[in-house]
Amino acid sequence: MSARASQLPGPAEALADRGDGRTPAVFLDYDGVLSPIVDNPSDAVMTDEMRRIVSELARRASVCVVSGRDRAVVMELMGLDDLVVAGSHGFDIHHPTTGRITHDASTGFEGLVEEVTREVTERAEGIGGTLVEPKHASVALHYRGVDPSEHDRVQRLVDDVLAAHPDQLRVTPGKFVHEIQPKIDWNKGRAVEHLLDVLELRGEKYLPVYLGDDVTDEDAFTAPSIADGGLGVLVIDPADAEGRETAAAAVLPDVDAVGAFLDGLAR
C-alpha cells in the first residue's frame, strides 16, 4: 500500500501504535540515511557520532546495512567491520564472523558486469562531469556534476548499453545516478527477506525495521516482512515529501533525526 510521505507519522508514533515490545531487527540503507547526500560519493564518510550510535544499537539489537554501494566501499565509509553488510543493492552479502552469505542470485554475472563497466567508463569520458563507480555486482553512472543540457547524452549512453544487452541488464534509478545491474529478480527487499531467514530473525519476538531514502528502498518497504507487521521508515526532506508516494509507514526528515531515532531504539 502506498501513501503520500507528507502524511506519514514519525517512527516513534508508528511504533507506539504497534505497541508490541518486539526486539527490532534493524536494516539500514547508507547514503541519505547514515550519511547525508553530498556531491562526491567518496566524501560520504559516516560521522563518529553516527558510528557510535550504530555500534551501540548493534549491541542491543540485530543491525544489517543494505546499500547500493560496493560492500567494501560502504564498510570503509562506515569505519565499521563488525556488521552484516549487503552491498551492491543486496547482491553481495557478508557476515563479519561467518563470511559470505550466498543466495541464488549471487553468482554468474561477474564477466558481464566487468565488460559493461569498461564500456560505460570509456563512453562517459566524453561527457564532462560524469563519474563512474564500479561495484562488485553493478556499475553506477553518476551525473550530479553534468550540465543539465547534457543529461540527454547520459541517458542515451545508458539506453545504448541496455539495448546491447536487453535480456541481461536493467537500470535502476537513484539520486542523479543510473545503476546498471544484472537483470535478475533480486533487490534490497529480497536481500532483507533472505537475511531474516539466514540470521534467524523471524517469529513474533522480532520487529523488522527498514530505514531508506531512495527509490530502490521501496523494494524493501514492500517486502512482506517490512510491509506486513514490520516498519518501513522513509528518510525525506519535508520539502520533498508532498510529491513522494511511498510504501513506508513512517518518515524522518534527515540524517540527524535518524541518529536520534536509532539512539533511542531498543533501550
Ligand SMILES: O=P(O)(O)OC[C@H]1O[C@H](O[C@H]2O[C@H](CO)[C@@H](O)[C@H](O)[C@H]2O)[C@H](O)[C@@H](O)[C@@H]1O
Ligand atoms: O543504497 P544507498 O546506500 O543509499 O546507496 C545509493 C547510492 O548512493 C551513492 O550515491 C548517492 O549518494 C552520493 C553521496 O551522497 C551522491 O553524490 C550521489 O549523487 C547519490 O546518487 C553511491 O555513490 C551509489 O553507488 C549508491 O548506489
